[in-house]
Amino acid sequence: MQGASSASARPSSDWPRRDAPIDLAELTLTELEALFDQRHLPRFHARQIFRWIWKRGVTDFSAMTDLGLALREQLAEDFRISTPAIVRRDVSEDGTQKFVLALQDARRIESVFIPDTPAQTFCISTQVGCAMGCAFCLTGKMGLVRNLTAGEIAGQVRVLSHALQLPEFNIVLMGMGEPLHNYDATLKALTAYTGGVHLILGGYDKGAEFAELAAATEGRVKQVLLIGATAPRLATAFAARAATAGPLATPYVLCGDLQGAVTAAAASAEPGDVVLLSPACASWDQYRDYEQRGEQFLRLVSELRARS
Numbered sequence: 277m278q279g280a281s282s283a284s285a286r287p288s289s290d291w292p293r294r295d296a297p298i299d300l301a302e303l304t305l306t307e308l309e310a311l312f313d314q315r316h317l318p319r320f321h322a323r324q325i326f327r328w329i330w331k332r333g334v335t336d337f338s339a340m341t342d343l344g345l346a347l348r349e350q351l352a353e354d355f356r357i358s359t360p361a362i363v364r365r366d367v368s369e370d371g372t373q374k375f376v377l378a379l380q381d382a383r384r385i386e387s388v389f390i391p392d393t394p395a396q397t398f399c400i401s402t403q404v405g406c407a408m409g410c411a412f413c414l415t416g417k418m419g420l421v422r423n424l425t426a427g428e429i430a431g432q433v434r435v436l437s438h439a440l441q442l443p444e445f446n447i448v449l450m451g452m453g454e455p456l457h458n459y460d461a462t463l464k465a466l467t468a469y470t471g472g473v474h475l476i477l478g479g480y481d482k483g484a485e486f487a488e489l490a491a492a493t494e495g496r497v498k499q500v501l502l503i504g505a506t507a508p509r510l511a512t513a514f515a516a517r518a519a520t521a522g523p524l525a526t527p528y529v530l531c532g533d534l535q536g537a538v539t540a541a542a543a544s545a546e547p548g549d550v551v552l553l554s555p556a557c558a559s560w561d562q563y564r565d566y567e568q569r570g571e572q573f574l575r576l577v578s579e580l581r582a583r584s
């Protein structure tokens with residue numbers, strides 16, 4: 277992942293197929309409840325299923341034992357729960373594990389488990405390929421094949437958690453793809469695991485427009501934390517949005533630099549929230565490259581954990 281200038285890259289995709297049964301792993305809890313309302317099924321069953329999928333990692337309807345047998349059979353007939361399949365797992369000497377996962381349309385992505393972090397970390401993908409074309413990156417050479425769906429993004433976490441038998445972990449979105457080019461699905465995926473997202477934005481000012489980004493965050497992130505040279509223009513975009521969207525607009529905080537943003541996020545985040553570093557801008561006003569930026573983010577978070 278590296279800085280992106282726009283939230284609006286579109287997938288070159290024929291996926292998911294329109295005639296496929298509804299994939300329950302693609303739905304937020306609110307969407308699942310609405311679906312059950314439509315089918316005249318009690319809402320609490322939606323909450324039970326959501327827990328089975330996202331808290332317990334169970335995707336076989338027949339194993340959802342607190343649902344009646346008839347309902348389990350009906351669900352299996354009407355819906356599906358898709359999960360990326362592990363086709364390869366490489367373990368390196370330092371304990372890092374690379375997973376190659378096959379999607380339902382046979383396309384492949386990579387997810388990585390990084391053990392030597394303060395909490396164990398899953399590095400997951402948000403796209404098949406990537407449009408950013410960074411010269412040093414193999415994924416960049418593929419170009420963008422398609423965006424991952426929310427279920428495919430969140431499903432990588434479910435797969436790694438199950439394969440490694442890890443109930444607690446950090447998530448970083450630094451696998452294949454640029455998350456802000458697949459913004460809606462990425463934020464939707466994160467809501468499967470979190471109470472809310474605190475999004476750190478900003479960096480070198482390349483003159484991009486941010487009105488679309490400001491609108492896209494509404495209802496999806498708790499706040500944006502603005503850093504770097506672009507921060508004032510981002511603040512202007514979010515303030516303009518607040519003038520039209522009122523209380524629905526996403527709150528923003530000017531934080532100066534990454535340290536200020538991590539401190540501000542830690543002060544307001546609640547248990548289960550995610551602090552997402554996805555700047556939407558290149559960072560060469562502050563860092564040598566994205567690796568140095570990621571290292572500083574990790575160090576700041578580690579220092580917070582050590583103090584808590």
Ligand code: SF4
Nearest residue numbers: 277278406410413416
């Ligand atoms: S996946 Fe590769 S090409 Fe895409 S943003 Fe990340 S480093 Fe750049």
